[in-house]
Amino acid sequence: MSKLQIKNLTKNFGNTKILEDLNLKIEEGEFVVLVGPSGSGKSTILRIIAGLETPSTGEVLINNEIINDLKPKDRDIAMVFQNYALYPHMNVFDNLAFPLKMKNIDKKTINKSVNDISSMLGIQHYLTKKPKELSGGERQRVALGRAIIRKPQLFLMDEPLSNLDAKLRTQMRAELLKLHKTLSSTVIYVTHDQIEALTMGNKIAVLNHGKMQQVGTPSDIYNNPTNTFVAGFIGNPGMNFFDLKIIDDSKIMFYDQIITLNPKISLIPKEKDLLNKKIILGVRPEHLFVTQEKDITFNATIDLIEMLGNEFLIYANLKTGGSNFSIRLTENSALKRNEQIKVAIDLSKALFFNEDTGKRIYC
Numbered sequence: 001m002s003k004l005q006i007k008n009l010t011k012n013f014g015n016t017k018i019l020e021d022l023n024l025k026i027e028e029g030e031f032v033v034l035v036g037p038s039g040s041g042k043s044t045i046l047r048i049i050a051g052l053e054t055p056s057t058g059e060v061l062i063n064n065e066i067i068n069d070l071k072p073k074d075r076d077i078a079m080v081f082q083n084y085a086l087y088p089h090m091n092v093f094d095n096l097a098f099p100l101k102m103k104n105i106d107k108k109t110i111n112k113s114v115n116d117i118s119s120m121l122g123i124q125h126y127l128t129k130k131p132k133e134l135s136g137g138e139r140q141r142v143a144l145g146r147a148i149i150r151k152p153q154l155f156l157m158d159e160p161l162s163n164l165d166a167k168l169r170t171q172m173r174a175e176l177l178k179l180h181k182t183l184s185s186t187v188i189y190v191t192h193d194q195i196e197a198l199t200m201g202n203k204i205a206v207l208n209h210g211k212m213q214q215v216g217t218p219s220d221i222y223n224n225p226t227n228t229f230v231a232g233f234i235g236n237p238g239m240n241f242f243d244l245k246i247i248d249d250s251k252i253m254f255y256d257q258i259i260t261l262n263p264k265i266s267l268i269p270k271e272k273d274l275l276n277k278k279i280i281l282g283v284r285p286e287h288l289f290v291t292q293e294k295d296i297t298f299n300a301t302i303d304l305i306e307m308l309g310n311e312f313l314i315y316a317n318l319k320t321g322g323s324n325f326s327i328r329l330t331e332n333s334a335l336k337r338n339e340q341i342k343v344a345i346d347l348s349k350a351l352f353f354n355e356d357t358g359k360r361i362y363c
């Protein structure tokens with residue numbers, strides 16, 4: 001249980017900048033998800049926190065104390081990896097007991113800890129089995145148990161569920177969250193899966209190319225992304241982007257259409273320097289409609305329809321060019337591939353971004 005802070009952290013490997021001026025504050029007992037594409041620097045951050053890698057500049061603090069010079073074993077941090085390495089020749093009991101034996105803890109205490117942890121994780125019936133006799137999920141639970149048993153101050157989990165099948169992954173996500181509640185420990189959980197991030201974190205930190213893009217609650221990140229990267233990366237599929245130009249107080253240009261929006265123009269940013277400049281209009285797939293007249297209505301062609309059980313995803317393209325986009329529909333419709341449709345945008349749900357920097361423009 002501890003507070004963690006990363007201050008102005010940078011990491012270079014040779015001449016390559018891997019992490020750039022990172023800052024992150026994690027309160028005691030928080031479950032924070034660090035999410036970003038593969039190669040964005042997530043594992044490097046965890047390795048620096050654990051002391052397995054040294055930062056080029058910047059500081060790591062636990063409970064307001066700089067720990068840069070502490071050896072990994074003195075940091076009281078447990079790490080759980082995707083490739084959990086259990087000792088193959090030891091049974092589950094001995095695998096769980098190992099970290100405590102290393103600390104010369106007495107046998108009675110070890111027995112009690114192993115029993116407590118194994119029943120908490122539902123592996124109490126496997127104590128005499130060897131890892132190879134267990135399923136992937138059971139093995140991952142043993143690995144978790146081995147990390148938990150030392151009761152470390154801080155857990156670092158690096159994509160711990162990515163080797164499990166989809167159903168087991170969903171189940172283990174719920175179990176991890178339950179476990180976090182029971183232990184009230186501080187956890188940093190790394191994933192490249194934005195759905196995992198949205199469902200697990202009470203705080204999400206989004207990383208891209210070694211730079212922190214945004215830190216916030218799942219609803220902040222989803223509804224109020226600060227830039228086009230976060231808007232496009234979070235959500236499945238991500239936010240749609242369209243080109244827009246503001247002509248004057250009442251007119252906008254949407255590709256080749258001039259649309260009069262008075263008085264709805266108030267929903268569009270009006271800074272003078274944006275006039276007659278292309279800006280990016282961002283809309284979530286669930287805020288696009290087929291054939292309901294709204295503020296902006298345009299023609300498109302359906303490329304693909306995906307049935308996802310409780311919803312439909314329509315992938316379509318604009319006649320006038322621009323990137324392809326997606327529409328989320330919750331009701332079955334008679335729409336077909338290659339069909340021409342009229343699509344409408346509700347401006348009150350749209351966001352705006354600077355075309356050059358990708359940064360959000362607020363109204």
Ligand SMILES: Nc1ncnc2c1ncn2[C@@H]1O[C@H](COP(=O)(O)OP(=O)(O)O)[C@@H](O)[C@H]1O
Nearest residue numbers: 013014018036037038039040041042043044045
């Ligand atoms: N020891 C290393 N030497 C050189 N480059 C490295 C080393 N470790 C990681 N990198 C590079 O740093 C970048 C970030 O890697 P990593 O932190 O593993 O990303 P992630 O975990 O987000 O996939 C990658 O481009 C990777 O190739």
Ligand SMILES: [Mg+2]
Nearest residue numbers: 042043044158
């Ligand atoms: Mg990684």
